[in-house]
Amino acid sequence: MIDQYVSVKRCGETAVVTIDNPPVNALHPDVADAIARAAGEVEKDRTYRSMILTGLGKCFVAGGDIRYFTSIDRAGAARMALRVQAMQEKLFSLRVPVIAALNGHALGGGLELMLACDFAIAEEHIKIGVTEVQLGLIPGAGGTQMLFTALPSGTAKRLLFTGDRISAEEAQRIGLVDSVCPSGTVVEAALEVTERINKAGPLAVEAAKRSANHRLRHSLDEGHRREVDIFSALFDTDDHREGITAFLEGRAPEYQGR
Missing domain, CATH: 3.90.226.10 (2-enoyl-CoA Hydratase; Chain A, domain 1)
Structure with a gap:
C-alpha cells in the first residue's frame, strides 16, 4: 500500500x-x-x-x-x-x-x-x-x-x-x-x-496485548477478571494445543492463528 x-x-x-x-x-x-x-x-x-x-x-x-x-x-x-x-x-x-x-x-x-x-x-x-x-x-x-x-x-x-x-x-x-x-x-x-x-502464538500475542491494554484503562480487579477470561478462552484454540504438543515433543510449534 x-x-x-x-x-x-x-x-x-x-x-x-x-x-x-x-x-x-x-x-x-x-x-x-x-x-x-x-x-x-x-x-x-x-x-x-x-x-x-x-x-x-x-x-x-x-x-x-x-x-x-x-x-x-x-x-x-x-x-x-x-x-x-x-x-x-x-x-x-x-x-x-x-x-x-x-x-x-x-x-x-x-x-x-x-x-x-x-x-x-x-x-x-x-x-x-x-x-x-x-x-x-x-x-x-x-x-x-x-x-x-x-x-x-x-x-x-x-x-x-x-x-x-x-x-x-x-x-x-x-x-x-x-x-x-x-x-x-x-x-x-x-x-x-x-x-x-x-514466532510466538499469534492468538496469544493478540490476547496479551488486549489484556495489557485493558489494565491501562481499568482497575486492577477488573484487569484480573479480564485476564482470567482471556487466559481460559485460549484453551479452546488450536494454537494452544499445538504449543503444548510441540513442547512435549521437543519441536518448534507451527502456529496457524486459530
Missing part, C-alpha cells in the same frame, strides 16, 4: 509503515487519516503478526503542522485533535503489537504518536519532547493523559510543563523508550524484535 503520506512494506509477517510528509513529517489530520488507513490494512490481513511505525528522513514526527494551525479556529482545532486521537486509538487497539521505530526526533504530536504504540526503539541521536507549551498550547491528542501511563507523575509533569527535549539515552533511562540503537539502524533493530514476536 502506498498513500500520499504513508507507505506499507511487507517484511515477512511484519508490516513496516513509513510516514512520508517532508521535510519533517509534520502531523496534520490527513497524515493521521493515512496512518489509520494503513493500520486498518494491517488489521484486516491476518498474515501480519506485527507492525513497525517509522518515519522517512530526519524526523519520526516533529510535531503538528504549524502552518495548518494558522488556518483553523477553536472548532477546527477540536476536530483536528479528535481525528488524530481516532488514529491513535486505532494503533492502541490494533490486534498486533505496534513498535514505534524512532528514526528521528519525536516532538509534540510525534511523542503522542509514539505513546499510542506498544513500545518504542530510538536511534541514539534523536530528541524527544512534549513541546506544545512552547507554542502556547498543550498536547491535544492524548499527551496529557498517556504520558502518565508511561512515566511517574513528577517526571511526566516536568516534561509537560517545561517542553524540554530529552536525549534518547535519557528517554530510555526514565522508561519512555524501550531501547536505543545506533543511528540508521532502528528499523533493523525493530525487525529483530518482531522476528521474535512473530
